[in-house]
Amino acid sequence: VTLNRAVGEFELIERIRRRVAGDASVPVGIGDDAAVIRTRPGMALVATTDSLVLDRHFTTDWPPAAIGHLAAHANLSDLAAMGAVPRWALLALTLPEDDAAWLEGFLDGFLAAADSSGLVLVGGNISSGPLNITVELLGEVNPDHVATRRGAQSGDLLVVTGTLGDAAAALALGNGAPEALMQRLRRPEARIQAGQVLARSAHAVIDISDGLLADLGHLLNHELGAEIRLADLPSSAALNAAVSDKSARWRFQAGGGNDYELLAALPAQSSAALEELTEAAGVALTVIGRLDNGNRVRCLDDKGVEIADLEPGWDHFSS
């Protein structure tokens, strides 16, 4: 069988183009050599890219729509960590064959996530080859309210959004995982609103999709250290029910990743002020510890005893 690749590629691009509505900010969109975008005066641009790889970020049994959702939200989480407003997306797909049904399913998930977060798909590329899904997102941010990984200070409160450990537990439990945990793995929701709120007051913010402890390390420089109170790590009811042993839970929460929550270093403040922040963030914000000058990270159990063997980082499906 000789596959007419060129026709296949153009037909797939046409399928994408038909599903994307125009936008006043995009005078030239899908179907030209490049997209032309009108940015807003006074705003800085925020740019990020992330690739999803088979057997690393998803497996063959995932519905294409779930892959599309994840591709969008893994990237949205990086915009969220900067406090940015999501605006435009590019999609670079390398596909083993011209599979229109797979593409339509992928678009179901990707475009729904894009629509609900304010993203407009403006262009991209389709190639033939081993499956690879690369998304590039552009957002906008008020330059006075950018959250970076730098700037954390001793005495800052460590605050996380949402709950931790669900996705890692789902991975570990495999097909036996309760649906609520599987949903966190396959349908994470980037903390866009919380990111915008945190950016206004935090000294530093980071996406912790590689795991709390692994990503916390990126906030620490010079002599900075941290104390984490494991019993304070926020957990979902589903995680508490599925994993009754608290040390097993802590391992998922501190060492696992894939929840796409945010970690912020906030200047010390009253509970009332934190409650106001939570209200604005639209998701729980939980103080899990504090930065100090100890030059290392100490994880304490509910009796204040240091726990040393919490595996840091997360190697997705290949661990």
Added chain:
Amino acid sequence: VTLNRAVGEFELIERIRRRVAGDASVPVGIGDDAAVIRTRPGMALVATTDSLVLDRHFTTDWPPAAIGHLAAHANLSDLAAMGAVPRWALLALTLPEDDAAWLEGFLDGFLAAADSSGLVLVGGNISSGPLNITVELLGEVNPDHVATRRGAQSGDLLVVTGTLGDAAAALALGNGAPEALMQRLRRPEARIQAGQVLARSAHAVIDISDGLLADLGHLLNHELGAEIRLADLPSSAALNAAVSDKSARWRFQAGGGNDYELLAALPAQSSAALEELTEAAGVALTVIGRLDNGNRVRCLDDKGVEIADLEPGWDHFSS
């Protein structure tokens, strides 16, 4: 061997970071969750992405620097086709292993191409998996001087930059290809300056890396057709020497791709005006035919006889 992927990935990113100089337009660059970019007031943003796939765009015997150069210029050519000024780059690499030597070689080619075209690498992503190289470029353009694929009119002159057919001949000749032709395949130079010049006066411009006839089709809509004079297709001295049969040359020039030249539809004008444009473009501009209302493309030989069997399009290495 258990590879510590996380450490490997961070080390590779650190290698990239060390080789990239800061830029005033990039307050937050490589090493954060996303890059923050300062755009210029009054300019529109131009965004494009392209992936290189093994055995499709390059083969295993290519030096990594040549792959890096091609990755940059394949994308630069899309910015050139819009008349944009190249500004910022993101790099999404999926690599089968943490091969620092390969990465350094790739960066030699990619960063040299970036530097010489004004691009600053602002971020990216490294994953483990089957080799995939995806580049995203951002450029800026004066919104009054954007060249799109739309707008071509009957009576317009069809003009191409540079010479055609070298890369296609190099592919066909394989290892026996003269060095000058191989250079065109492996080290194409995107026509950035010419793109900016053409955008000011052309009705439409397109990158013709998929082949002159295949890409010409994208300029034609409604009743538009074209007449191409094959004897007027510009050829290099190396192509004339390597392929003495003119119909074989025409096939490479009209059907082959990978030269990364531009095709423009220009309002009819005097030779003197065209010479001025060529001067400003910094590369030869050659009139190869004209648009008409014939609703199809006719390729005429040097006696005015229509040639019908010029294979349109180009399927890279897999044809």
